[in-house]
Amino acid sequence: GPSGAIRVTQRMETTIPGIGAAGDCVETWHRILQRPVYLPLGTTAHKQGRVAGENAVGGERSFAGSVGSQTVKVFELAIARTGLCEAEARTAGFDPVTIEIETWDHKAYYPGAHKLRIRVTGDRRTGRLLGAQILGHWRSEVSKRIDVFAAALFHGMGVEDLNDLDLSYTPPFSSPWDPVQMGAQAWMSAVKTGADKSFTADRPTNLEKGTQHESP
Incomplete structure (x- = not known):
């Protein structure tokens, strides 16, 4: 070929x-x-x-x-991707929008919380999910979360559709809105407001203090 x-x-x-x-x-x-x-x-x-x-x-x-799902462990970090990055999406003829968030892997009041960085790429015109990348501690369920994105990509879902997924929750493992869904919400917000730039899902001061202002 x-x-x-x-x-x-x-x-x-x-x-x-x-x-x-x-x-x-x-x-x-x-x-x-x-x-x-x-x-x-x-x-x-x-x-x-x-x-x-x-x-x-x-x-x-x-x-x-x-859809090209991959995960690698580098010392204490897990790095994963699935689908297309922004440059690949643009080359393929899409109109990509990419956002990046930083949030906790589970409720910050529960011991052992780690920060995750998540990038979500979707098509501006159609809202279709095109790809995602995640970086975090190797114990922070990076592989599980990239697999959620991969399943959505496999079935051609839109970014907004991720919010309707019935994902499991208990404080030691996640939040009522999983980080995958936080990324989807940040992407939708960026597209609707025209703020196509990096987005932090929680205030930096709150992240540093280890608190979250949402219901348990």
Whole structure:
């Protein structure tokens, strides 16, 4: 294919009849871009391998595509992303708006709270969610939260739709509005007010004091 990797169909078939391929050597169907890209990931390789294996023995399975979800641990930090960043979204022809918030991973009055930084990118014209990135302590449920964004991206949800998700809550793990939803609300506010810039979900003084002014 154009990327230099092997071009395959969503059934993981190559251009040579009877020959399939999967994993890091092939192009991957991107659900947001709606085209094949080179995106070598272990999770993607496993899904593609399952599709290729089933079809090799007479099955009828198709690879649904990827949104590029990734997480890495660097010392005490977890860094995760899914979907498109702003530059990628703009190159793809979207009209992206990106906001960044800083908030607690769970209720600050409960011991062990850590700060999270979350970026949310959506399309200004349609409100569609395009991507997210999260940085935080490795114990602050970064992977769980990027997976919420990934599931929303997989199903083509809008940024505002994140507010309707029924996410679990108890003070040691989250807030009544999960940080994912705080990011969505900040994005909606930025688009409605025209304030397309970084946004802090809580006052810096409150963050430093370890307090939050919301109902438990």
